[in-house]
Amino acid sequence: AAPSATGCLAAAMPSGRRRSRSRSSPPKQRQRRQSRSRRKIRGARAASSSPQSSSDRSSADDRARGKDGWKKLGQAKTAQRDEAGASDSDEGKSGEDMPLEARVALLEVENKTLKAENQELRKKLVAVLRQRHGAAAPTASERRRPPEREQPAEQQPPRRAPAEQERSGRLRGQQSSKEEEQRRSPPPRQAPPRQQVLENDATMPLNAVMLANAAMEVYNDPITNNVAPEKRLPLVKAKLDRFLSNFHDKIQIIDLKSGGVIIKDQKMFTARYSCVFRESGTKLKGTCNKRFFYNASEGCKATHVLDYEVHESLVTAMPGTPQDGNLGVREPRNEHLIVLYEEKGGKVTRMWLRQDAEKIGVDPTAGEEILARSEGFKAFEDKIKDLRGGSTGARIFHNYHNTPTVG
Numbered sequence: 001a002a003p004s005a006t007g008c009l010a011a012a013m014p015s016g017r018r019r020s021r022s023r024s025s026p027p028k029q030r031q032r033r034q035s036r037s038r039r040k041i042r043g044a045r046a047a048s049s050s051p052q053s054s055s056d057r058s059s060a061d062d063r064a065r066g067k068d069g070w071k072k073l074g075q076a077k078t079a080q081r082d083e084a085g086a087s088d089s090d091e092g093k094s095g096e097d098m099p100l101e102a103r104v105a106l107l108e109v110e111n112k113t114l115k116a117e118n119q120e121l122r123k124k125l126v127a128v129l130r131q132r133h134g135a136a137a138p139t140a141s142e143r144r145r146p147p148e149r150e151q152p153a154e155q156q157p158p159r160r161a162p163a164e165q166e167r168s169g170r171l172r173g174q175q176s177s178k179e180e181e182q183r184r185s186p187p188p189r190q191a192p193p194r195q196q197v198l199e200n201d202a203t204m205p206l207n208a209v210m211l212a213n214a215a216m217e218v219y220n221d222p223i224t225n226n227v228a229p230e231k232r233l234p235l236v237k238a239k240l241d242r243f244l245s246n247f248h249d250k251i252q253i254i255d256l257k258s259g260g261v262i263i264k265d266q267k268m269f270t271a272r273y274s275c276v277f278r279e280s281g282t283k284l285k286g287t288c289n290k291r292f293f294y295n296a297s298e299g300c301k302a303t304h305v306l307d308y309e310v311h312e313s314l315v316t317a318m319p320g321t322p323q324d325g326n327l328g329v330r331e332p333r334n335e336h337l338i339v340l341y342e343e344k345g346g347k348v349t350r351m352w353l354r355q356d357a358e359k360i361g362v363d364p365t366a367g368e369e370i371l372a373r374s375e376g377f378k379a380f381e382d383k384i385k386d387l388r389g390g391s392t393g394a395r396i397f398h399n400y401h402n403t404p405t406v407g
Contacts (some may be wrong), residue, residue: 105106275325
């Protein structure tokens with residue numbers, strides 16, 4: 001028998017019927033994917049709308065764990081899974097009833113909604129991160145500037161009162177004005193040497209004290225003796241010229257005890273002190289510890305000064321040899337001397353020497369009365385009487401041990 005028209009149509013289109021069936025009834029895998037996507041959408045909505053964060057949920061789990069124990073927490077999680085499965089099955093059943101076009105439209109709407117929500121969440125997250133970064137990160141200038149350490153409380157300067165601050169401000173202003181005046185004012189002129197002042201001042205004639213002091217200052221000017229002669233000899237010559245300017249051309253040095261002449265003229269005087277300045281070195285030093293001064297009077301125009309002196313590290317020629325020391329010199333020694341200087345016409349004309357055997361000059365307790373009873377002073381007193389016409393006249397005593405010095 002020939003087949004009917006209906007049967008032939010059905011046999012001719014078997015595949016088309018299968019495609020329509022597959023579109024109308026989706027398989028179970030598609031249903032599972034749709035249910036998974038809906039769960040993710042619902043979870044994202046719940047996370048965006050719910051104020052409780054993951055940390056709050058974890059703290060809630062911890063409280064539940066601590067309160068009811070692991071058993072109750074497991075039961076609660078099982079109940080949540082059952083509810084989620086029931087809702088998924090309901091959604092799957094409801095999705096099966098919806099046509100394909102409606103489901104596609106629903107997915108597109110949900111996709112747009114998720115994009116908008118994600119964009120809003122991203123904006124909020126960026127704003128929060130910017131706030132935290134702005135509060136914590138230093139600026140470029142702060143990074144370049146080294147951190148300032150706080151001083152401890154004991155090292156911090158105390159705060160001054162307003163009156164004290166005002167007073168210190170006035171003092172700083174006065175000091176700055178004085179400094180400005182000093183800068184504007186011309187530098188003060190240097191005072192000429194004392195010897196030059198004395199020579200130019202006709203109203204102040206030189207006496208024996210002034211000349212003895214000037215000679216001792218030059219005497220103490222140090223010159224080293226461990227350098228080459230070509231460097232040392234010019235220094236010695238300059239020092240010797242300044243030293244000789246205080247003495248007369250006919251200067252003599254006489255032994256008080258014997259009356260013999262030790263240095264008879266300026267040539268021998270120059271040779272002696274040339275040796276002293278050349279060979280003694282930087283340790284040469286003369287000190288006057290006590291002094292008697294006899295000023296000029298009507299009967300005597302000369303002035304006299306009697307000094308108790310100590311000479312340290314003194315080097316002279318060997319005894320019996322020329323005074324210049326070319327034939328040998330003695331070892332450095334200390335000499336305690338009593339020296340009488342005679343001044344006439346502004347120059348030292350004669351000097352009398354005697355050894356201070358008792359070393360009374362270095363005794364700080366020996367005053368004028370003790371010195372006047374000593375044998376050495378009595379011998380010089382007799383000599384002064386002879387030089388001044390039988391009378392010493394008034395005398396002035398200085399004990400330099402009692403004089404405070406600086407340096």
